[in-house]
Amino acid sequence: MAIDRRVFLKGAVATSVASMMPINWVYAANRPEGVAPLDVSALTWKSAADLPSYFNILNTNPVNAQPPEHMLDPVTTPADVAFIRWNGQLPDFENIDPKKWTFTVDGESCKTPKTYSIDDLKKKFKTHTLKLTIECGGNSRSEFFPNAKGNQWTNAAVFCAEWTGVLVRDVLKDCGVKDDAVYTGHHGADLHLSGKGEAISRGVPIDAALNDDALIAWAMNGEDIPYMHGYPLRIVFGGRPGSVSHKSATGISIRNKVHDGKKMESPAYRVPEYPVAPGEKVPNEDFKIIEEMIVKSLITYPETGTELKEGKTLTVRGHAWAGMRDVTEMEVSYDYGATWRKAKLTKPVNKTAWQQWEIDLDLPMAGYYEIWARATDDQGVTQPVVQPQWNPKGYLFNGCHRIAVRVV
Numbered sequence: 222m223a224i225d226r227r228v229f230l231k232g233a234v235a236t237s238v239a240s241m242m243p244i245n246w247v248y249a250a251n252r253p254e255g256v257a258p259l260d261v262s263a264l265t266w267k268s269a270a271d272l273p274s275y276f277n278i279l280n281t282n283p284v285n286a287q288p289p290e291h292m293l294d295p296v297t298t299p300a301d302v303a304f305i306r307w308n309g310q311l312p313d314f315e316n317i318d319p320k321k322w323t324f325t326v327d328g329e330s331c332k333t334p335k336t337y338s339i340d341d342l343k344k345k346f347k348t349h350t351l352k353l354t355i356e357c358g359g360n361s362r363s364e365f366f367p368n369a370k371g372n373q374w375t376n377a378a379v380f381c382a383e384w385t386g387v388l389v390r391d392v393l394k395d396c397g398v399k400d401d402a403v404y405t406g407h408h409g410a411d412l413h414l415s416g417k418g419e420a421i422s423r424g425v426p427i428d429a430a431l432n433d434d435a436l437i438a439w440a441m442n443g444e445d446i447p448y449m450h451g452y453p454l455r456i457v458f459g460g461r462p463g464s465v466s467h468k469s470a471t472g473i474s475i476r477n478k479v480h481d482g483k484k485m486e487s488p489a490y491r492v493p494e495y496p497v498a499p500g501e502k503v504p505n506e507d508f509k510i511i512e513e514m515i516v517k518s519l520i521t522y523p524e525t526g527t528e529l530k531e532g533k534t535l536t537v538r539g540h541a542w543a544g545m546r547d548v549t550e551m552e553v554s555y556d557y558g559a560t561w562r563k564a565k566l567t568k569p570v571n572k573t574a575w576q577q578w579e580i581d582l583d584l585p586m587a588g589y590y591e592i593w594a595r596a597t598d599d600q601g602v603t604q605p606v607v608q609p610q611w612n613p614k615g616y617l618f619n620g621c622h623r624i625a626v627r628v629v
Contacts, residue, residue: 263301266449267314273301279372283307283414284449287377290622293540294521296577297352298380300441305449306357306378308484309420312410312469319445319453324392324437328406328474330427332397336472339439339454345395346387351434352574353459354381354542355466356514358490362615365608367500369615376519376622381540381575382450384457386438389473390431398475402427406474406482407456407467413483422482423465423490425458426512427475433458433545434572437470459573460545462511464490479510492612499611514544516604517619518551518578518596525624531587535626538579541566543598550597551578555590555626558606564594587628593621 451468
């Protein structure tokens with residue numbers, strides 16, 4: 222009789238965790254100093270109460286939580302430090318049988334609606350493994366002034382994990398896409414907090430669904446997707462608002478109009494169509510849908526508040542991403558933007574994976590410094606050094622990330 226891997230791992234916590242966990246899950250070599258290997262209970266966290274103390278919990282119902290920024294240092298984000306964002310009730314994970322889970326493609330513009338099991342997806346379509354950056358549209362919302370309502374994310378509502386599954390476009394094409402298709406609608410098992418209806422149902426333009434390297438994924442970092450990240454199946458679109466990467470996914474509708482599901486209505490996940498003054502009210506009809514994320518970067522080493530001995534070189538590193546674009550230049554300043562130094566920058570391993578950057582700085586004398594980081598994308602768009610265009614919902618903040626360092 223086969224042993225259920227989740228039950229086995231959960232029951233094995235009393236043994237040596239570090240020795241039993243596979244390296245492709247733990248990513249131990251890439252973890253920041255002092256961060257412990259993955260606690261296998263992370264596979265089955267099912268409430269805010271289960272989360273480790275290092276998480277900053279912004280909301281318990283629904284669950285919204287983020288790690289400290291420096292814990293995002295690994296190139297591939299471990300599952301137990303990736304931010305968590307739910308919109309409604311969590312599914313009844315313990316009673317989910319992945320062998321019976323189904324995924325349905327339907328909608329007005331679907332030629333032949335079909336329902337697939339996870340095994341069907343694995344057998345019928347080519348499997349792909351991709352690193353995809355997922356960022357909440359409200360990442361860094363707390364940086365806006367005046368304040369915008371919503372979860373007050375700092376800069377850690379973003380991660381880049383390795384996902385394994387089949388391409389969304391392969392599955393949609395297998396069902397047939399009519400010429401009048403406009404948008405997709407994504408569906409999952411998470412219910413509204415009231416228990417009635419979907420908590421969220423967003424989608425992407427049909428061109429994105431048919432051209433992006435987006436996945437219907439069953440694995441995260443080489444293992445079953447943990448409960449908090451969408452077990453047992455997740456739609457994953459890199460470079461687009463995280464809200465379209467539906468967790469515990471049950472299907473996609475091919476729509477002949479812009480999808481009208483929950484949280485597609487204005488002003489959710491939308492910004493004004495024109496520049497507005499900070500604090501200005503905007504009529505709902507004057508908002509446009511956020512369909513792509515924008516250029517941004519993050520300092521993950523050293524941790525803010527670090528002290529450095531005078532005369533010692535400071536290594537600074539982090540990640541950069543630009544939605545559906547690539548980052549082509551990365552710069553760092555330690556004198557409040559008076560001068561900028563170019564950092565080494567890697568190319569993305571695949572489209573919409575975040576890129577790594579690093580620079581060595583020789584700070585001139587003892588004292589207090591702020592390290593600022595800014596990225597430029599392949600269309601020449603650069604992060605603003607202060608606040609970007611304010612908007613009522615607090616989306617798309619991409620001002621320069623900064624950390625404090627003292628030389629002693």
